[in-house]
Amino acid sequence: MIESKDVCLRYTDGTMALKDINLSVDAGEMVYITGVSGSGKTSLLKLFMGVEFPTTGSLNVLGHNMTKGNSSNIRKLRTRIGPVFQEFRLIKGRTALDNVMLGMRFLDLSPSLIREAANDALVKVGLKHKLLSPVENLSWGEGQRVAIARAVARKPSLILADEPTGNLDKDNALNILELLASFKDDNTSVIITTHATHLIEYEDYDKLIQMNGGNIYSESLGEAK
């Protein structure tokens, strides 16, 4: 699914955000990436999505060689990735159902299949009763569930969730992690970044990657392995 060899990322202002990243993620793995603020977690997810590209090193995501300059391939790749952004990026003035359907508009599916998949995803995340609510009327946690539904409705091969536990209380944060883990199957890998390391001990994961200052300083296998 993901193979990274000696990957470094230097932003245009000179910030060295990632240094010598070596990691692999297999199909169906559930992986946590942890580390303090600024350690490089979001930058790593940006590389996986083709928002940024390695300055040096090689990166392969779902069979795509992630180098600058093959943007049509990257567009295709993104249809196979379900991202859950820190700030959700929901479209105000539209319902929860519309938001999930809009996330699927580039897929080669009929409108009725899109509607059905969006509906099913919202039911799965526990929002059956909010399908037609405008997203601005939802609570923070509900908005996040819409964002998760939008990511999973297209049945991606790779789910990337950036700090999905945000400022949720412990019970709700655990629910969100469990929900995300439930989408892992033989074909789908789930990668979650979080600084809430105290939550991880309760979770079933395959790999735990700890970052510091743009480096991976430890990688351990979890109970699911």
Ligand SMILES: Nc1ncnc2c1ncn2[C@@H]1O[C@H](COP(=O)(O)OP(=O)(O)OP(=O)(O)O)[C@@H](O)[C@H]1O
């Ligand atoms: N677009 C950018 N241009 C320059 N530097 C950046 C950019 N984005 C991030 N950085 C820097 O890269 C480093 C890693 O940032 P990143 O957002 O990946 O960390 P993070 O671990 O995800 O942090 P947080 O937990 O706060 O989201 C930080 O020093 C940050 O200031």
